Amino acid sequence: MRKTHTGESPYSLAFGTEAVLPPEVIFPMLRTACVRPLLCSRPEPHCVDSLDAVGGCFFDSCWRRSSYHYNLAHRTKAIQERFDRIARERHDLGLQVSGGINQLQITERPQTSSLEDDLKVLGREEDREALISMLLSSNNSSHNVTVLPIIGMGGLGKTTLAKSVYNDHRIKQHFQLRMWVCVSENFDETRLTKETLESATREFSTTTTNMNLIQEDLFEQLKGKRFLLVLDDVWNEDPIKWHRYRNAIIGGERGSKILVTTRNENVGRIMGGWPPGKRMEDIGSSYFDELVSRSFFQSHKGYYVMHDAIHDLAQSLSGEECHRLECDLKNVGLEKKIRHLSFSCPRSMATSVESFFKFKKLHSLLLLKGYISRTGGIPDELFLRLRCLRVLKLCRRDIEELPNSIGSLIQLRYLDLTGTCIRTLPQSISKLYNLQTLILNYCNFLSEIPRGITNLIHLRHLEATSTLISGIAGLRRLTCLQELKRFIVRKDSGFKITELQDMNELRRHLCIQNLENVVNRKEASEANLHAKEHLSFLSLEWTEDRDLVLEDEILCQEEVLEALRPHHELRELTVMGYAGTRLPSWIGNSSFCYMETIHLSNLMRCKHLPPLGQLPLLRYLDIGGMPGLVRIGQEFSGTGDIKGFPSLIELVLEDLPALEEWVCSDDDELLPCLTDLGIADCSKLRALPCLPPTIKRLRISGVGLTTLPDLRGSNCLLSSLNVHDCPNLTSLQRGLLGQQLKAIEQLAITVCEELILLPPQGFKDLVSLKSLTIYNCPKLVPLEDDKGLLPRSLTDLRIGSCSKLINRLLADTKDLASLKNLRVTDCADLHRFPEEGLPTALESLGVLGCDNLLLLPAKLQELHSLKSMVIGNCHQVRWSPDEGLPMELKELCVYGCPLLKEYCLGKCSAHPQSTV
The missing domain is CATH 1.10.287 (Helix Hairpins)
Incomplete structure (x- = not known):
């Protein structure tokens, strides 16, 4: 038997x-x-010269x-x-086919409900507001119903976040119908349809199992209503099941939303629509990530390495197909079976190219080191023999040319020539019709890429300098190309912006330069940017250094930018050097609900800002170089359902020399997440609007403010404030420094030459302040009362060019037990330090440019923590004969102090690191 x-x-x-x-x-x-x-x-x-040809x-x-x-x-x-x-x-x-994979038994998971717990949820306010903004936004797709997934590992609070959003009063007002269904692992379409119907009608459905009747009933219940459906804990990855269930819920009114919580990114992708075709790069990346997570590979200094035991296992499992040879190629004995070969050996044992001829079935060849090219090239015969190659890596500096026979490698998918000294590529490379990756990094001697490279219509990755790539005419044929960091527009055939028309696989970054060479709106629209859904970052740049721009060109640029509307899922946008007077309608359109970052730079004639406040996920906004902008009005914050920059974290306004007014509503919901604000070079701006209490870092430089802005509310989070070069600022009595700033740790006020008045209580109420810098405020005077000006929390104090204030501040340092660093510069009114001496915790002391200082601080020898002291350009300063230096001092630097020189030279023996 x-x-x-x-x-x-x-x-x-x-x-x-x-x-x-x-x-x-x-x-x-x-x-x-x-x-x-x-x-x-x-x-x-240009390829056809005659009929005979x-x-x-x-x-x-x-x-x-x-x-x-x-x-x-x-x-x-x-x-x-x-x-x-x-x-x-x-x-x-008698071999039989295996019966397949046994199905795992599904265990029931606990059901969830939409009712919130009594416990308060902390730390999710930003996510919650962003999600609510997306749910309230208008649809961007052609479907009435939009799917929004919340994806994350178990225990992160996906369901809790969904509950919080589901029960928000704005959601209740916006949606006519709200439904909650716990899906769990068993994605049964009939059960889910019945439970959705029950949630919609608030009635228990019949026991019928007729899918058609249930779906018809649910369809009628949802028809014409704007609804929110939460599908909690979804595991299903079968698109067929999802679409059978989806058929009954697509009849809702436009603006309806489905909120999905899941642990699997594929689930969110599938439920958003038919699953897109997966790229091999994505699949390979997921496999690699899985291997890393299982410690098959380990990260090490920017590379991935394999443990010896794992390497031995992998080598054993790969059998006779994969080999890593380090020396001798003569006695391998597996020439007919080896498919993947990497070769590396010491230079002293280098081999010749003929040694590889016998590996005729190789699919991968990696020449790492140990192969010596006697002629600076590779002989034709190598590629004529290795016709099965799919991966070829030749990263060797001694390779100066490739043979024409490389064109015979019709199966080649991957070619890496990184770091070679090749000067020209053979024309036959244009016959590698199946090539998908060509890497030319650090090929410093390569001056151009062959014209026929555009024959490689399956090319997905071309890595080379922007100079090399910008010299390729007719890029439009490379429709599979996924990476094109920079495209330089020219008016010549083959270099126009229309070359981008069918390159819809481009992803990540794309920078389009010299847009002044686009002749009209039609040409711009043919670039088809709106179809490039995989792009995350888009930069649109015009040449900035042109002195004269004609009126017709201004109108042309406005039409061109309007036609360059990108896909609505773009995340980052830069517009630079644009000469139009207005920005296009699509910038600031709420349909760009994934936009996170916007940079507007050197828009020399633009006079108005678009309603960027209605972008629900905008987090970073940088506006600069707009000399025509006079006023920022309430329209900047938006007027739709979403407004007030609900997710903005950082805002920078700089180089706006004509800006006179920034008007904002007093709405408490304006800029609810803003933490960083920078205002620079706005010399005509006299006032800032009331700022949100969430601000943590505020930078004001070159602004015409007469007073500092106020902060809304009492629980302010401001931790860092820098005020520089504000020539109209005369008083700190009003504004945010007059409020309770319990969180501020760093404060710098510099080059405010008209500033006279300190805050009402000085700085002593800033109970968390650690660093204080006041420089070049010559008119600043102390308060009249005798109370201290400085908080006890101070660890770093720097005073410069404040002659009227210096003596009072130094007198207050006696109570600063935590002060470690003190630096005094350019204070002409400083004659002596306080007799009480300096704080004993002081570690660093610097006194520079104080021409009228007569004596160094008293009791220096008692400063046992002092490690560094610098005295410079204090021409009259002397050393008290009774004073000495602390033995703990490690660094002493004295220069420009002639009366100290003799004394200090005598002390150098005790302090070998000193410099006089």
Whole structure:
């Protein structure tokens, strides 16, 4: 009786591999056969010189095509015969196909409800507001119903966040109907439809299991209503099940939303629409991430390494197909079975290229080190013998040229020439029709890329300098290209912006420069930016250094920018050097609900800002170089359902020399998340609006303020304030320094030459203040009362060019037990330090440019923590004969003090690190 095998025998697996591998040769040949006619049917204009040339190409092409197809058919038939033979042997051996993977038993997970717990949720306010903004925003898709997923690992609070949003009063007012359904792991369409119907009607449905009747009833209940449906804890990755359930809920009014909580990103992607075709890069990345998470690979100094034991295991499992050879190639003995080979050995044992000729079935060849090119190139014969190569890595500085035979590697997918000294690429490289990745990083001698590179219509990644890539004419043919960091527009054929028309696989970053070369709106619209859904960052740049821009060109630029509307899922936008007087309607449109960052720079004639406050997820906004902007009005904050910059964290306004007014409403919901605000070079701006209490860092420089702004509320979070070069600022009595700033730790007021009055209580109420800098405020005077000006929390004090204030501040330092650093510069009214001496915790002391200072601080020898002291350009200062230096002093630097020189030279022996 014959024994039945349920597993795979090593014999059958190896034999099967030998048979399966040849189709990997056939499929590229099939694809090449399809690509060749396409390339021949659309020749470049400059490639056809005469009718004779066309005729010659035609007959030559026909003969080659016939031969190519005959060879292809013959090899395909041979593979079929090998599969038939394997099938017969499987039958003779009694091998059976495995029964498949057993289904895991699904355990019931606890049900959830929409009712909130009594416990208060902390730390999710920003996420909550952003999610509410997205739910309240208008739809951007062609469907009435939009899906918003909340994705994260278990225990992060996805359901809690969904409950908080579901029960918000704004959500209750906005949606006519709210429904909550706990899905869990068992995605049963009939059950879910019934539970959704029950949630919509607040009635228990009948016991019918007729899916059609239930769906019709649910469809009628939702028809014409704007609803919110929360599907909690979804695990299903089957798009067919989702779409069967979805059929009943698509009849809601436009603006309806489905909020999904899930642990799986694929679930959110599937429920947002039909699952898009996955890129091989995404699949490979997910596999790699999985291996990293399981410690198969380990991160090490920017690389990934493999533990010795794991390496041995991987080498064992890879069998005879993968080899890493370090020296001798002569006695390998597996030439016919090795598919992937990396070669590396010491230079003293280097080998010649002929040693690789015998590996005729190689799919991957990585020449890392140890191969010496005697001629600076690679012989033709290598690539003529290794025709199965799919991956080729030649990262060697001694390689100066490639042979024409590289064009015979029709299966090549990946070619890496990083760091080689190649000066030109052979024209035959344009025959690598299946090439998907070409890496030319650090090829410093390479001056251009062959014109025929655009024949590589399957190319997905081209890594080279922007200079090399910008010299390629006709990029429009590379429709699979996924990376194009910079595109420089020219008026020449092959370099116009229309080259981007069908390049809709571009992702991540795209910078389009020299947009002044776009001649009209039609040409700009043909760039088809709105269809490039994978782009995250887009920069639109005009040349900025042109002195004269005609009126017609201004109008043209306005039309061009209007036509360059990107996809609504763009996350970051930069507009630079634009000469129009107005920005396009799409900037600030609430349909761009994923926009996170906007930079507007050097818009020399722009007079108005768009309603950027209605972008729900905008977090960073930088506006600068707009000399025509006079007023920022309430329209800047938006007027729709979403307004007031609900997610903005950082706002920078700089180089706005004509700005006179910034008007904001007193709405408490304005800028609810703002933490960083920078205002610079706005010399005509006299006042700032009332700022939100969330502000943590405020920078004001070169602004015409007469008073500092106020902060809304009493619980202010301001921790850092820098005020610089405000020539109209005369008093700190009003504004935020007159409020209770219990969180502020750093304060700097510099180059405010008209500033006279300190805050009402000085700085002593700033109970958390650690660093205080006051520089070049010569008119600033102390308060009349005798109370202290400085808080006890201060650790760093820097005073400069404040002659009227210096003596009072130094007198207050006696009570500063935490002061570690003290620096005094350019104070002409300073004659002596306080007799009480300086705080004993002081670690660093600097006195510079105080021309009228007569004596150094008293009791220096008692400052046992002092480690560094610098005295410079104090021409009259002397050392008291009774004073000495603390033994703990490690650094003493004295310069420009002639009366101290002799004394200090005598002290140098005790302080070897000192400099006089």
